[in-house]
Structures are given as structure tokens and as C-alpha cells.
Amino acid sequence: QLQASGGGLVQAGGSLRLSCAASGRTLTTYGMAWFRQGSGEEREFVAAIDWLRGTPYYGRSVKGRFTISRDEPEKIIDLQMNSLKPEDTAVYYCGIDVTGDAGGFRYPERYDYWGQGTQVTVSS
Numbered sequence: 468q469l470q471a472s473g474g475g476l477v478q479a480g481g482s483l484r485l486s487c488a489a490s491g492r493t494l495t496t497y498g499m500a501w502f503r504q505g506s507g508e509e510r511e512f513v514a515a516i517d518w519l520r521g522t523p524y525y526g527r528s529v530k531g532r533f534t535i536s537r538d539e540p541e542k543i544i545d546l547q548m549n550s551l552k553p554e555d556t557a558v559y560y561c562g563i564d565v566t567g568d569a570g571g572f573r574y575p576e577r578y579d580y581w582g583q584g585t586q587v588t589v590s591s
Contacts, residue, residue, distance in 0.1 A: 471561050473546075474585030480550045481589070487561030489542035489581055494565040498572050499544045501535065503557035503582040504586075512560065514546060515572035524572045527553075551589045 473485040487502065500515035514535040515524045523535050534547045544561065564580030570577045 469563060469580055469582035471559065471582040471585045474587045475560060476588045476590065477551055478552055479499045479551060479589055479591050483547040483551065483587060484548070485559055485561075485585060485587075487544050487546075489563055491561070494554050496542060496563060496565060497567040498564040498577065499537065499542075500562050500564075500572060500578060501544070501546050501559055502562060502575055503555075504584075505554075505560045506537070508557075508559070510575050511557075512573040512575070514566070516544060517572060526573070528568040551587075553591045556587060556589050558586050560584045565568050567573075 468491045469487055469489055471487045477483050496518040498515055498518050501513040502510045504510045510530050512526045516535050516537055530544055532550045537544045561578050561582040564577050565579050568577055
């Protein structure tokens with residue numbers, strides 16, 4: 468089970484921090500990630516972390532503004548979002564890969580479970 472939190476309303480240029488905690492059965496974690504989906508849009512990759520290596524990955528539109536971090540023992544990932552823009556407005560979902568399927572961290576098909584989503588709204 469994944470529980471996401473931290474969304475809200477912020478003005479352009481502001482910051483928000485999202486958090487996602489995994490709970491339940493202890494499974495090997497291969498990766499955790501954030502995706503987002505705006506109204507009427509497809510799910511977009513935001514950031515991910517290779518759990519075994521600690522390597523972060525970022526979507527092109529957020530690189531340099533967002534930072535993903537993790538608390539490895541607690542299976543928590545955070546997403547620090549700075550310099551927010553109105554186009555960052557979306558529902559943000561966290562996902563977890565517990566099967567280690569082939570495929571890049573940027574693809575939603577890799578992730579086995581998803582959180583409920585948290586709304587981020589950036590006003591201009």
C-alpha cells in the first residue's frame with residue numbers, strides 16, 4: 468500500500484514537498500517513482516529512483532527544479548518541487564516496483580502498485 472501526501476495550492480515560483488510511504492508486506496523494492504496526470508492528459512513521468520543503486524531519474528520538464536530523495540529503511544520517497552509553474556498542475560501519483568521487471572524507470576508499466584494521488588495546483 469502506498470500513501471501519498473503533501474499536495475496543495477501554491478503560487479507560481481513557490482515550492483511544495485510531496486511524500487509517499489510504502490507499507491504492508493515486506494517486498495524487495497526495485498524502484499519508486501512519481502508520475503503526474505493533468506486534466507485530459509496522459510500520465511507523465513516526473514521522477515524515479517533506482518532503489519538498489521540510489522540513482523535518480525527525472526523527466527525533462529522538471530529536471531533542475533524537482534529533487535527526488537528516499538528514506539531507504541522506511542520505504543519513503545519525497546519529491547521536493549521548486550520553482551513551480553502553472554503547467555506543473557496535476558494529480559501526482561507514486562508507484563513502486565516490487566518485481567524488477569525489465570524496462571526503464573520512466574515507464575508506468577514498470578510499477579506494480581500505485582498510491583491514491585495527491586493534487587498539486589499552481590496558480591499564475
